Amino acid sequence: MEYKKEDRRVRITKLAIRDSLVELMRLHPISKVSVKMLCETADVNRSTFYAHYADQYDLLRQIQAEAVADIKHHLTNKDLSQRAEITVPALTEILQYARDNRDLFRVLLSDNGDASFRQEVVFLAQQRTIEKIRADEHIDLRMAAYLEGFAVSGCISVIGGWLDEGCPDEPAALAELITKLLFQGVSWYYR
Amino acid sequence: MEYKKEDRRVRITKLAIRDSLVELMRLHPISKVSVKMLCETADVNRSTFYAHYADQYDLLRQIQAEAVADIKHHLTNKDLSQRAEITVPALTEILQYARDNRDLFRVLLSDNGDASFRQEVVFLAQQRTIEKIRADEHIDLRMAAYLEGFAVSGCISVIGGWLDEGCPDEPAALAELITKLLFQGVSWYYR
């Protein structure tokens, strides 16, 4: 991987631009964030922006890709490299990571974010959490797709709400809740 | 409501524009759909567009509002006007309505759609399906929010997938599935 260690100026510039995007996307959807405004907020020349990114969407895509890579890193580094299933401890670790980068993840998971990030998360989850559903030959593929979509969308919603509220629960507690919601439905709680 | 019966020309124009939006949004997110392209596809003059809508988003908003009104109509017209809970029959009827307007709902529920529509659906559902959760004083508000978000996001995902695949299941069967997923989780199926 490109460990050529970017020029210091490049790092500073990119950081300023990325921070500005996250800041602006707390208020506006990506479509309403112009390159012009972005550069003004970051105090970076517009030509400089175009030297690094094609447009706002390209920028967002790169930020997302990095976040996905980090999540993947957390996944493979943990106990579950052998077991194709997300465990409460692993989910806890991911939640901690999300909390540490709260501003970023709020934006990525929010409705202001781009669809592709959620889709990537779905893909990651598909390869792990629910792989056993796929493996079960008693389930047809269509049903598996329903279950996966239901599960991942539900989870993302909970995590997004948690971040919006300032992470009032401990990661471990939320991981527990999510797991229960997934496998036992909403009824486990209130009945 | 406005039963003034619009001028025939207005009806034709609006219909053409709306169809064009749905068509274009199968490929691009709303942010990438320009008024110009919209009018070219609809074969309508750009000035005419601005006579009816402020911009693409205003147009989408109006389409959404109408869909929401229709759903509301289906809800209040049914047995559940007294019971604050979505029943399988009522959900079935809504699914039939969605299937009848498949192209439209695919767009509205997809990630290309606007967040506000999903939020409105969430709001509708909050007032009914899960009202009992709210009423239960043993549940704190934060937990209730988690459950609601989880449930609604999951449902929308399933319905969206169903529409994308060409509605291969009967509405009644899908309504049954969704209800089970909601209250018993994914485990009811594969184990």
Next chain:
DNA sequence: AATTATAATAAACATTGTGTTGGAAAACAA
């Protein structure tokens, strides 16, 4: 510290979509 390489800047440019306008032509309702 001096030299070389490269990144950021400023200014200008053509291009494109936006939103508005006024008048002519067309379609409607009566």
Next chain:
DNA sequence: TTGTTTTCCAACACAATGTTTATTATAATT
């Protein structure tokens, strides 16, 4: 048919886009 309303057409100023050039500033290298 007559009067009304809508659409169309052409033109407009305006703003953001993406590119290019020369110049300045900063970093990496020796």
